[in-house]
Amino acid sequence: KKIVALPGDGIGPEIMDAGIQVLNQLTPKYGLDYKIERYDFGGCAIDSTGTPLPKTTLKACQEADAILLGAIGGPKWSNAPKRPEQGLLELRKNLGLFANIRPVKISKSLEALSPLKSERIRGVDFIIVRELTGGIYFGEPRELKKERALDTCLYTRSEIQRIMRQAFNIARTRKKKVTSVDKANVLATSKLWREVAEEVAKEFPDVKLEHQLVDSAAMLLIQNPKQFDVIVTENLFGDILSDEASVIPGTLGVLPSASHSEKNSSLYEPIHGSAPDIAGKNSANPLSMIFSISMMLRESFKEYSAAEELEAACERVIEKGYTTKDLGGKTTTTEFVQALIEELK
Amino acid sequence: KKIVALPGDGIGPEIMDAGIQVLNQLTPKYGLDYKIERYDFGGCAIDSTGTPLPKTTLKACQEADAILLGAIGGPKWSNAPKRPEQGLLELRKNLGLFANIRPVKISKSLEALSPLKSERIRGVDFIIVRELTGGIYFGEPRELKKERALDTCLYTRSEIQRIMRQAFNIARTRKKKVTSVDKANVLATSKLWREVAEEVAKEFPDVKLEHQLVDSAAMLLIQNPKQFDVIVTENLFGDILSDEASVIPGTLGVLPSASHSEKNSSLYEPIHGSAPDIAGKNSANPLSMIFSISMMLRESFKEYSAAEELEAACERVIEKGYTTKDLGGKTTTTEFVQALIEELK
Numbered sequence: 190k191k192i193v194a195l196p197g198d199g200i201g202p203e204i205m206d207a208g209i210q211v212l213n214q215l216t217p218k219y220g221l222d223y224k225i226e227r228y229d230f231g232g233c234a235i236d237s238t239g240t241p242l243p244k245t246t247l248k249a250c251q252e253a254d255a256i257l258l259g260a261i262g263g264p265k266w267s268n269a270p271k272r273p274e275q276g277l278l279e280l281r282k283n284l285g286l287f288a289n290i291r292p293v294k295i296s297k298s299l300e301a302l303s304p305l306k307s308e309r310i311r312g313v314d315f316i317i318v319r320e321l322t323g324g325i326y327f328g329e330p331r332e333l334k335k336e337r338a339l340d341t342c343l344y345t346r347s348e349i350q351r352i353m354r355q356a357f358n359i360a361r362t363r364k365k366k367v368t369s370v371d372k373a374n375v376l377a378t379s380k381l382w383r384e385v386a387e388e389v390a391k392e393f394p395d396v397k398l399e400h401q402l403v404d405s406a407a408m409l410l411i412q413n414p415k416q417f418d419v420i421v422t423e424n425l426f427g428d429i430l431s432d433e434a435s436v437i438p439g440t441l442g443v444l445p446s447a448s449h450s451e452k453n454s455s456l457y458e459p460i461h462g463s464a465p466d467i468a469g470k471n472s473a474n475p476l477s478m479i480f481s482i483s484m485m486l487r488e489s490f491k492e493y494s495a496a497e498e499l500e501a502a503c504e505r506v507i508e509k510g511y512t513t514k515d516l517g518g519k520t521t522t523t524e525f526v527q528a529l530i531e532e533l534k
Numbered sequence: 535k536k537i538v539a540l541p542g543d544g545i546g547p548e549i550m551d552a553g554i555q556v557l558n559q560l561t562p563k564y565g566l567d568y569k570i571e572r573y574d575f576g577g578c579a580i581d582s583t584g585t586p587l588p589k590t591t592l593k594a595c596q597e598a599d600a601i602l603l604g605a606i607g608g609p610k611w612s613n614a615p616k617r618p619e620q621g622l623l624e625l626r627k628n629l630g631l632f633a634n635i636r637p638v639k640i641s642k643s644l645e646a647l648s649p650l651k652s653e654r655i656r657g658v659d660f661i662i663v664r665e666l667t668g669g670i671y672f673g674e675p676r677e678l679k680k681e682r683a684l685d686t687c688l689y690t691r692s693e694i695q696r697i698m699r700q701a702f703n704i705a706r707t708r709k710k711k712v713t714s715v716d717k718a719n720v721l722a723t724s725k726l727w728r729e730v731a732e733e734v735a736k737e738f739p740d741v742k743l744e745h746q747l748v749d750s751a752a753m754l755l756i757q758n759p760k761q762f763d764v765i766v767t768e769n770l771f772g773d774i775l776s777d778e779a780s781v782i783p784g785t786l787g788v789l790p791s792a793s794h795s796e797k798n799s800s801l802y803e804p805i806h807g808s809a810p811d812i813a814g815k816n817s818a819n820p821l822s823m824i825f826s827i828s829m830m831l832r833e834s835f836k837e838y839s840a841a842e843e844l845e846a847a848c849e850r851v852i853e854k855g856y857t858t859k860d861l862g863g864k865t866t867t868t869e870f871v872q873a874l875i876e877e878l879k
């Protein structure tokens with residue numbers, strides 16, 4: 190198996206190193222054979238090649254069995270002709286990574302950290318399925334002039350169908366409930382979204398479908414997050430709601446994501462950014478990367494026991510009190526990795 | 535003074551009646567002379583005239599000194615050729631109500647209700663300034679076909695300038711901090727938004743400007759809401775963030791809003807919807823309407839003492855334990871109004 194690692198910028202390289210160390214400790218006993226190759230991507234690729242997504246990086250991703258991404262971006266490149274984020278959008282588009290899966294769970298040992306009262310969040314366990322290659326992120330025309338600017342939000346029926354099917358298939362393995370989020374009282378794209386949701390629901394008679402307007406969903410996500418199982422939504426709403434949902438565990442530092450395509454390999458990345466303010470300080474929380482790796486083990490390599498062992502070990506290490514700064518503790522990134530590696534031995 | 539009242543649908547008429555009773559009790563001692571006229575708007579106007587915004591209603595609004603709106607919409611009209619919400623968008627557009635002001639405060643007696651831990655929200659006091667007549671709500675072209683749909687998000691420089699100035703002017707009377715929310719790492723309209731924010735900031739050297747991406751803002755609003763003073767954002771982001779912010783007081787039932795134009799009168803309305811599920815049950819919380827009326831007293835009629843008296847009386851009534859169901863209590867709408875009227879005597 191070939192894994193392409195894109196460490197990226199800011200804390201990206203630190204958490205990538207952490208994740209790879211943990212992976213190397215975990216896998217021998219499962220007989221999983223893989224080779225990891227690192228490529229430049231994002232700001233560091235702008236520095237080395239002038240562009241955030243160099244051709245060699247894209248080619249390596251196309252040939253990989255799985256892709257791990259750290260994080261990209263930073264103030265250093267905010268005036269670059271092509272910013273790091275542009276590279277990420279191009280990568281998603283080029284690999285056809287249309288389905289972004291963002292699970293939100295909270296472990297009991299982290300409840301105290303949440304800004305939300307514990308009784309509201311105990312047992313929260315839902316997945317946001319975000320459409321990742323359509324909508325206003327990619328629609329044409331796009332125009333930026335002195336006197337006006339415009340963006341186009343565009344969705345085709347087939348784009349909506351495939352993300353809906355993804356969401357319903359996931360719901361089938363869980364609590365069998367899909368919440369489709371749109372703004373159908375205003376947007377044409379949302380009207381089509383809702384219509385297709387209803388249609389696809391007929392293919393999954395065992396799964397319950399409900400609709401929420403995005404404004405209302407933004408409220409319910411905090412007011413009563415336990416009601417959700419699978420939330421499916423378009424690109425921009427998914428961006429907003431998944432960051433919002435990160436307040437439930439109290440930190441972005443523990444949330445992983447997976448992005449799937451129809452033909453290419455999947456990409457796994459933390460949902461947080463590159464956190465330039467804490468980069469190089471050995472204080473970043475590597476859990477989002479480690480959980481992204483466990484998603485990779487499960488979804489790309491079907492190594493379910495390895496993924497379970499890894500997640501259980503993380504839980505125990507946290508319970509023992511090893512927590513990084515974002516979790517209210519003092520453990521450094523390397524200390525956390527060391528403790529986790531001991532736990533896995 | 536002429537006040538046009540648009541009770542609307544669902545709980546709209548109940549809370550409008552409540553609000554008007556309270557207003558009539560309050561104002562005599564301030565010598566405020568006004569006439570209130572009710573007009574059909576929304577679903578009830580579809581029933582009576584076939585269209586959610588009848589010409590007579592629009593004309594009355596254009597001639598009014600202030601407009602009060604209850605709430606509109608409901609499942610009954612969800613398949614109407616023109617839905618109630620469409621009437622609301624037309625009203626906003628026709629009256630040029632570009633600046634929607636949504637204050638978020640939490641009184642100590644309501645802290646327990648919030649899904650958020652008390653220490654996170656004690657003293658929260660910010661205002662969301664939402665652009666209300668531009669962006670993807672109104673942009674053309676808009677297309678809904680069988681195979682695809684599209685919406686256009688459009689902003690002109692002058693639309694952004696005037697909402698920014700509104701926000702900076704408000705910040706000047708407060709903690710002198712403006713947080714502009716956009717998605718400038720992806721959207722062209724957001725790039726223009728950010729550029730104009732920087733420009734307008736130069737006219738207000740005493741006010742501090744900061745930028746947040748909408749995904750990050752959705753997180754910070756819950757993670758650390760005390761950091762905000764004035765949040766200014768475009769139409770759709772404002773819709774999402776202001777509903778999200780309603781979780782801070784734990785209920786939409788207490789949040790008012792004001793919408794201002796350059797030439798016409800202002801409109802005051804609760805930020806919540808028509809709640810058809812509890813309509814007619816005498817259980818709706820009239821506070822959002824009453825606080826909307828106090829915004830009217832202050833912003834349209836400069837009756838500052840009357841507004842203050844009204845708000846203080848509401849606070850005392852809540853402290854005495856009169857709370858409606860959404861606030862965890864058992865007080866009916868009419869009982870609440872009665873208690874408040876006693877308090878005002």
Ligand SMILES: CC(C)[C@H](C(=O)O)[C@@H](O)C(=O)O
Nearest residue numbers: 274277278428460719720749
């Ligand atoms: C960096 C940015 C373009 C990206 C997005 O908006 O999709 C990020 O916020 C994310 O959620 O992965």
Ligand SMILES: CC(C)[C@H](C(=O)O)[C@@H](O)C(=O)O
Nearest residue numbers: 374375404619622623773805
């Ligand atoms: C009813 C709907 C069109 C409206 C909006 O999205 O603006 C409402 O949600 C609001 O916030 O006033």
